[in-house]
Amino acid sequence: MVEWLDAYIKNYTGEYTWVVYIFLIVFATLVVDFVVKIILNVVHSRLAKTATLWDDVLVYAIRSPLSVFIWILGATLILEVMEVEKIAVYRELGLVVVISWALVRFIKQIELRILKNSEKVGEKIDRTTADAIVQLLRLSIIITGSLVGLQTMGVNISAILAFGGIGGIAIGFAAKDLLSNFFGGLMIYLDRPFAIGDWVRSPDRDIEGTVEKIGWRTTIIRTFDKRPLYIPNSVFATIAVENPSRMSHRRIYETIGVRYDDAAKLDVIISDVKQMLRNHPDIAQNQTMIVNFNSFAPSSLDFFVYTFTKTTDWIKYHEIKQDVLFKINTIIENHGAEIAYPTSTVHLPEAVLAGADNK
Numbered sequence: 031m032v033e034w035l036d037a038y039i040k041n042y043t044g045e046y047t048w049v050v051y052i053f054l055i056v057f058a059t060l061v062v063d064f065v066v067k068i069i070l071n072v073v074h075s076r077l078a079k080t081a082t083l084w085d086d087v088l089v090y091a092i093r094s095p096l097s098v099f100i101w102i103l104g105a106t107l108i109l110e111v112m113e114v115e116k117i118a119v120y121r122e123l124g125l126v127v128v129i130s131w132a133l134v135r136f137i138k139q140i141e142l143r144i145l146k147n148s149e150k151v152g153e154k155i156d157r158t159t160a161d162a163i164v165q166l167l168r169l170s171i172i173i174t175g176s177l178v179g180l181q182t183m184g185v186n187i188s189a190i191l192a193f194g195g196i197g198g199i200a201i202g203f204a205a206k207d208l209l210s211n212f213f214g215g216l217m218i219y220l221d222r223p224f225a226i227g228d229w230v231r232s233p234d235r236d237i238e239g240t241v242e243k244i245g246w247r248t249t250i251i252r253t254f255d256k257r258p259l260y261i262p263n264s265v266f267a268t269i270a271v272e273n274p275s276r277m278s279h280r281r282i283y284e285t286i287g288v289r290y291d292d293a294a295k296l297d298v299i300i301s302d303v304k305q306m307l308r309n310h311p312d313i314a315q316n317q318t319m320i321v322n323f324n325s326f327a328p329s330s331l332d333f334f335v336y337t338f339t340k341t342t343d344w345i346k347y348h349e350i351k352q353d354v355l356f357k358i359n360t361i362i363e364n365h366g367a368e369i370a371y372p373t374s375t376v377h378l379p380e381a382v383l384a385g386a387d388n389k
Contacts, residue, residue, distance in 0.1 A: 287330025
């Protein structure tokens with residue numbers, strides 16, 4: 031059948047037979063690619079309705095790579111028509127690239143599905159660990175695919191690995207900063223001083239914000255005015271980092287002053303403030319709680335409030351603090367006292383006062 035078709039084409043095309051073959055290959059490639067896409071779309075839509083996590087993800091992962099591989103096959107067939115040598119090498123190399131690409135897409139989609147499903151069911155998954163595992167798997171696939179591709183092209187892998195051992199020292203000196211950032215990122219993944227979504231700050235540097243991404247070279251921190259900070263991972267090995275997101279409670283520490291005229295009422299005011307804190311539903315009773323007269327200030331008798339809230343949420347904390355301060359003000363007013371503010375008293379000599387009276 032093939033020989034008959036070949037003879038038939040040559041009979042009508044003569045020396046332009048190769049043009050017809052190329053046209054037929056391109057047309058056949060278009061048809062096969064179109065049919066395969068329709069089949070995969072139907073299969074993906076049906077598998078998406080199942081409870082299994084990986085089946086529809088697998089179809090999604092291979093859809094684009096498979097389309098590319100179909101065109102690689104078509105291109106290699108065209109090269110065969112044009113009598114180009116080493117067609118099998120190109121075809122095998124394309125297969126290695128497509129498989130590596132599909133595996134990377136599959137791993138990425140599995141990560142996204144796991145995180146999405148965990149949010150739906152309320153489970154908490156460490157995104158930092160998940161991101162580290164995905165990056166390691168992706169790097170392993172890329173390295174393995176590269177070595178297999180080089181082997182397919184006839185490159186001696188053993189010689190490359192041997193050169194890597196000898197040239198590793200030179201490369202290490204040349205890429206010192208890159209390696210220090212890589213190992214800095216590795217230490218972040220192992221020690222976990224912070225994770226994605228944590229609020230961090232450094233008293234040593236002007237760094238404060240929410241961790242957005244932890245890469246192998248840099249960590250992205252989004253500041254509170256929404257500016258991204260790209261910080262090399264090696265920096266975190268030399269600075270102190272605070273992680274307020276992991277605090278167990280938030281502290282209320284305020285100093286309040288009343289007038290000297292209300293000195294007799296200060297003791298009962300302090301007692302009532304302490305009782306108010308003990309009855310407050312949002313104040314942690316198992317933490318340190320201090321309400322005591324503190325100092326004779328220039329214009330006031332100062333007492334301080336030292337206590338902790340149950341919540342660590344920044345917005346909720348300020349709501350609780352506001353409520354506590356309002357209640358302290360109410361307690362002071364209920365006892366007929368007032369919160370002090372800076373005042374000055376001028377004492378005039380009696381002679382001056384007597385002279386003013388004579389006038």
